[in-house]
Amino acid sequence: xxxxxxxxxxxxxxxxxIVEFAIIxxxxxxxxxxxxxxxxxxxxYNTMQEISRRGAREATVRWVSDSATIKSVALFGAxxxxxxxxxxxxxxxxxxxxxNGVDExxxxxxxxxxxxSACNDVLRSxxxxxxxxxxxxxxxxxxxxxxxxxxxxxRPINAMPQATTVVYAESLGFTN
Numbered sequence: 614x615x616x617x618x619x620x621x622x623x624x625x626x627x628x629x630x631i632v633e634f635a636i637i638x639x640x641x642x643x644x645x646x647x648x649x650x651x652x653x654x655x656x657x658y659n660t661m662q663e664i665s666r667r668g669a670r671e672a673t674v675r676w677v678s679d680s681a682t683i684k685s686v687a688l689f690g691a692x693x694x695x696x697x698x699x700x701x702x703x704x705x706x707x708x709x710x711x712x713n714g715v716d717e718x719x720x721x722x723x724x725x726x727x728x729x730s731a732c733n734d735v736l737r738s739x740x741x742x743x744x745x746x747x748x749x750x751x752x753x754x755x756x757x758x759x760x761x762x763x764x765x766x767x768r769p770i771n772a773m774p775q776a777t778t779v780v781y782a783e784s785l786g787f788t789n
Contacts, residue, residue, distance in 0.1 A: 650756045654771070657697040661749045661776040664688060664705065668747035669778040672707055676786030677721050677742075680707055687747070699752050699773075710744040714779065718742050725786035742782050750775040 668687030675683055684702040685692065694700040709718050719739040722728040732741035752773040 646758050650758060653696070653757070654754050654773075657694075657699060657752070657754055658773060658776075660694060660697055661700065661752060661773060664694075664700065665747050665749045665776040665778040668705055668707065668749075669745055669780045672745040672747055673780055673783045673785060676725060677709060683707060683747075699754055700749065704749050704752050706748045706750065708746040708748075709742040709782075710746055710779070711739060711741060712743040714744050725784070728782075728785055742785055744779055745782050745785070746777060746779045748775055748777040750777075 664687045667689075668683055671683045671686045681702075684705045684707075687705055688694055688700070688702060692702055709721070710716065711718055718741065722731050722740055722742065728740075728742050731737040732743065754771045754773050756769060
């Protein structure tokens with residue numbers, strides 16, 4: 614005689630789906646968090662590039678003494694970046710370069726007209742601002758998900774690459 618096949622008891626299988634979902638769901642949640650933070654890191658990187666471009670554009674039309682205004686306008690009118698608290702005005706650096714595009718001017722001209730005079734005078738060429746360089750650097754990306762002491766003892770920090778824009782000084786401070 615044949616023995617009929619025995620079916621496993623359904624009572625023994627009741628918690629299996631919950632356990633499987635907990636394992637897979639935990640991995641899925643970690644993967645979603647990783648995608649979110651990677652997207653935010655790309656946002657911060659792209660915004661650093663945009664801040665350096667905006668800052669360079671503002672630095673070419675404003676005078677040297679307006680550095681606080683230049684930095685504020687570069688940060689979209691704020692002192693920190695919404696969605697990227699890692700970037701502040703202290704991360705923006707402005708340099709005024711000579712005609713070779715490398716060296717900084719030795720002495721800042723008094724005003725825009727004095728800069729034009731220095732550019733046209735051979736003896737004062739070291740004071741001529743020809744290029745403006747704006748850099749966003751020393752930005753450390755820290756994921757928002759981790760809080761110090763919650764998961765680890767410290768937040769993981771990634772140093773972001775420097776974003777630099779160099780442009781021709783154009784009118785540099787002329788308001789007419």
